[in-house]
Amino acid sequence: MKKYWEIIKISFKGQIAWRFDVAMNILFTVTRILFAYILWGAIFGQRDTVAGFTFQTMLSYYIINSFLSQIEMSDGVSRELSRRIRGGTFSKYMVIPANVQGYFMAQSGGVTAFYLIFDLLATVIWILVFRIRFSFTTDVTMILAAAGMVLLGLVFMVQLNYFLGILAFKYQDINLFLMMKSNLVAFVTGTMIPLVLLPGTIVSAMRIFPFYYVAYLPSMLLIGKNGEEAIMGLLLLSAWILLFLAVNKIVYRCLRIRFDGVGI
Amino acid sequence: MNDKLIIETTDLTKTYRHYEKDTGLMGSVKSLFIRRYSSKTALSNFDFAVQKGEFIGLIGPNGAGKTTLVKMLTGIISPTSGTISVLGYYPNKLENAFKKQYAVVMGQKSQLFFELTASDTFMLFKELYGIPDETHKKNLDYFVDLFDVSQFLNVQVRTLSLGERMKMELIVALLHNPKVLFLDEPTIGLDAVAQKQVRHFLKEVNERSGTTIILTSHYMEDIKSLCKRCVVVNNGEKLYDGETDALFEKYQSHKKVTVTFAHETLLALPAECTLIEQSAYKASFLIPKGLTREILRELMKQNELDDITIEEEEIGRIVERIYHNTRTVVQ
Numbered sequence: 001m002k003k004y005w006e007i008i009k010i011s012f013k014g015q016i017a018w019r020f021d022v023a024m025n026i027l028f029t030v031t032r033i034l035f036a037y038i039l040w041g042a043i044f045g046q047r048d049t050v051a052g053f054t055f056q057t058m059l060s061y062y063i064i065n066s067f068l069s070q071i072e073m074s075d076g077v078s079r080e081l082s083r084r085i086r087g088g089t090f091s092k093y094m095v096i097p098a099n100v101q102g103y104f105m106a107q108s109g110g111v112t113a114f115y116l117i118f119d120l121l122a123t124v125i126w127i128l129v130f131r132i133r134f135s136f137t138t139d140v141t142m143i144l145a146a147a148g149m150v151l152l153g154l155v156f157m158v159q160l161n162y163f164l165g166i167l168a169f170k171y172q173d174i175n176l177f178l179m180m181k182s183n184l185v186a187f188v189t190g191t192m193i194p195l196v197l198l199p200g201t202i203v204s205a206m207r208i209f210p211f212y213y214v215a216y217l218p219s220m221l222l223i224g225k226n227g228e229e230a231i232m233g234l235l236l237l238s239a240w241i242l243l244f245l246a247v248n249k250i251v252y253r254c255l256r257i258r259f260d261g262v263g264i
Numbered sequence: 265m266n267d268k269l270i271i272e273t274t275d276l277t278k279t280y281r282h283y284e285k286d287t288g289l290m291g292s293v294k295s296l297f298i299r300r301y302s303s304k305t306a307l308s309n310f311d312f313a314v315q316k317g318e319f320i321g322l323i324g325p326n327g328a329g330k331t332t333l334v335k336m337l338t339g340i341i342s343p344t345s346g347t348i349s350v351l352g353y354y355p356n357k358l359e360n361a362f363k364k365q366y367a368v369v370m371g372q373k374s375q376l377f378f379e380l381t382a383s384d385t386f387m388l389f390k391e392l393y394g395i396p397d398e399t400h401k402k403n404l405d406y407f408v409d410l411f412d413v414s415q416f417l418n419v420q421v422r423t424l425s426l427g428e429r430m431k432m433e434l435i436v437a438l439l440h441n442p443k444v445l446f447l448d449e450p451t452i453g454l455d456a457v458a459q460k461q462v463r464h465f466l467k468e469v470n471e472r473s474g475t476t477i478i479l480t481s482h483y484m485e486d487i488k489s490l491c492k493r494c495v496v497v498n499n500g501e502k503l504y505d506g507e508t509d510a511l512f513e514k515y516q517s518h519k520k521v522t523v524t525f526a527h528e529t530l531l532a533l534p535a536e537c538t539l540i541e542q543s544a545y546k547a548s549f550l551i552p553k554g555l556t557r558e559i560l561r562e563l564m565k566q567n568e569l570d571d572i573t574i575e576e577e578e579i580g581r582i583v584e585r586i587y588h589n590t591r592t593v594v595q
Contacts, residue, residue: 005389009385010377011522012460015378017420089373091340095394096375257342260280261335 003098004106022118029122030069033130036062041080057223060135065219067123068150070117071127072214073165075182077104081165082174089125101162101248108158145230146221152237153214157185159244166248169255175253185211207232210240268475269316270444270452271337276346278307278500293489306332308500314478316443319470321491321508322480323582329500331370331479334446337478338368349369351443364393369436371449375436378422382432385421386439393440400439407435410465427458434462438469447479451486454534463489476539484576488512496583503586515582518550521560522573529567534559545570550577 016022036059043056055060070160081104084090093100127134137143164177171177188211193217195203208211213233220226272314284302285295307329314320322330333342336348339355339362348355353362374386379385390400409412409570411431416424421432430450447466451459467490469475480484481487487508493559496504504511519539528544536555551559560572 003388003391006388010380012389014377014379043278055362091338091370092373092375094340094358095368097363098392121304136454142280260340261340 003170007103007106008110011107012113013110015090015111023032026118026122028103029119030126032066032070033063033132036066037130037132049167049218053196054135056184057225058135059132060223061201061219063123063127063132064222065215067119068153068218069214070119071112071114072154072157073111074108074154075178076111077108077158077161078165078174078178080104081162081169085168085259086163088258091261094256095257100252101159101245103160105155105158106153110126112154123176130247135223137222139224139227141228142221142224142227143231143246144217145227145234149213149218149221149230149237151211152234152241153210153218155245156210156237156241157214159241159248163244163245163251165201166252166255185214188212188216189245208236210237212239268316270314270316270351271312271478272349273312274347275339276310276333276348277305277335277344278329278336278341278343278471279305285389295384298396299518305500307336307497310502311502312495314504316478317465317470317474317476318493319477319491320475320479321487321499322478322488323494323579323583324497325583326479328497328583330497331448331498332500333371334368334448334478337447338366339363341444347395352495353573365442366446367440367442367445368446369430369437369448369450371434371452376421376429376441377433377574381418382421382424382435383417384400385432385436389439390546395440397512399441401541402436403439403441407438407465410468411435411461427461430454430462431465434465441473442475444476444478447477447481449481450479451481451483454545457484459485466490478493482577482579483540485581488576496586498583498587503583515585516553516577517585518552518577518581519556520548520575520577521551521556522546522548522575524570526568526570531567534562550581 040055040058040062044050044058050058070200080091084092093103096103160181162172163179167177168174187208188206195206195212203212207229213236217226217229217233221230283295284300285291307326310329310333312333322333324330332341335357336343337350339350339358342356348400351362351365356360370585374402375380375389376480377388386404389395391506395403408417411434413431415426416428416432419505421429421515424432433478434450450460450466454462463486466477466479470477470490477485477490479486479491491508492506493506495502496511518538523548525544529547531542531547531549533547533549537559539549540550542548556574563569
């Protein structure tokens with residue numbers, strides 16, 4: 001395990017190599033809060049609640065959800081895999097004694113750790129600066145369930161992006177897959193709008209898929225809602241992770257023999 | 265397999281499949297509906313055996329099949345047919361136990377993290393290969409000293425020169441004491457001083473640690489000064505496998521001479537020479553090895569020469585000569 005810990009560390013070090021990037025990243029977290037404030041302020045108008053949410057809980061939901069979406073940076077996994085497979089430099093990962101999926105998992109862990117630390121810090125500061133009355137649950141079980149779900153969600157998203165990335169062995173260009181995934185994920189994780197605003201049948205269908213539990217449900221848990229779905233969410237996400245672990249292993253084994261390392 | 269034999273291939277063949285399309289917009293549209301594929305055999309029925317501790321040069325023009333061979337020996341690509349064994353493993357199974365016993369440095373594939381320091385990469389590789397603290401420190405100190413790069417350890421890799429970066433790549437590759445080191449064009453693009461340092465480094469590693477080294481290079485000097493044995497490859501076939509000195513003795517029949525003139529001159533060359541290029545103030549030509557002194561003396565008498573450069577013949581020409589003149593595999 002020490003080697004994967006070192007990969008996490010080197011990935012984290014790569015994130016903080018550029019001071020201007022770090023400063024800008026912290027600064028721009030404010031835009032999310034301002035955007036949420038203006039958007040939901042306009043939607044609520046004189047109303048006290050929308051779909052069972054008060055203005056404060058909606059604002060809290062939006063800030064938490066966009067924060068969780070921000071720390072989920074596994075898009076880079078599929079992009080890097082695709083670029084390296086097409087360019088022939090994927091061999092860099094084939095010749096080192098580490099599991100490729102594990103390597104990318106650890107690499108994403110380093111990136112996520114960076115966003116988790118710096119964005120969380122920035123978000124807390126902005127909340128205090130803007131004096132937002134944050135609706136955050138005090139129920140420890142809900143917080144722990146949400147934290148576990150966030151962790152499993154991050155693992156699943158790396159696996160999904162890894163799966164899409166290794167499809168480049170067969171299809172070379174995977175941009176179409178990535179575009180479809182981005183649109184789907186933005187919608188079904190509730191980043192665009194809270195899923196509760198959608199028809200019940202659609203939300204029920206989404207509960208079978210893991211995306212519902214990646215950002216939406218943890219956000220709801222953290223504002224003290226949907227506690228009854230927590231256990232099912234954790235079990236379902238774990239099942240999806242196990243499924244993708246096996247699928248990725250098989251797909252990698254079958255497809256990597258197509259790699260011809262062109263250009264090196 | 266005897267104890268000393270660490271690499272063995274029999275009838276090793278690799279065929280790549282590409283798709284082809286006609287030029288122009290119509291060609292692109294047509295290929296959208298009807299895709300035409302063609303095959304190229306990069307390596308054909310290649311037999312190759314390497315003994316422990318050898319330093320072998322792979323020579324051949326671009327596209328000859330050298331890199332394909334290295335990629336198969338390191339497990340990066342799978343063979344189309346034939347057998348292959350490296351350190352007793354089938355490379356393309358990519359077992360960690362196998363990967364821990366070799367290292368590969370390819371000119372265009374870096375293991376370094378450009379935005380971080382070389383030391384950061386060394387730490388990562390220490391953990392990846394499970395190198396004990398003591399061995400890591402001993403090896404790192406030794407290689408850093410040998411290359412004299414201590415002042416570059418803690419600066420961003422992206423700010424290093426090509427030569428300094430290549431030295432760091434070699435250190436990364438050797439930290440875990442690999443039994444076999446594969447090098448694909450390690451001196452490409454380096455200046456003369458850096459090339460010499462890299463050669464000295466590799467010689468030391470081979471002699472001191474007994475590391476088996478397989479080297480591909482376009483530079484004659486790399487092959488001549490480092491490799492006792494060399495293998496000439498062209499069009500995926502082995503043209504020569506034997507002593508480097510014997511190869512150059514037999515096939516490097518000419519020296520490449522470049523002369524510059526003080527005034528505008530039209531050089532008249534004797535029949536034994538082959539003109540490569542000529543302009544008003546400069547001419548390059550090949551002189552048969554035994555006649556170099558005599559012909560140059562005569563040219564100096566007849567022309568006012570400004571400068572003379574004598575170089576070894578390019579590898580490509582030697583390969584061409586072997587290919588066209590003999591077509592005989594010397595074992």
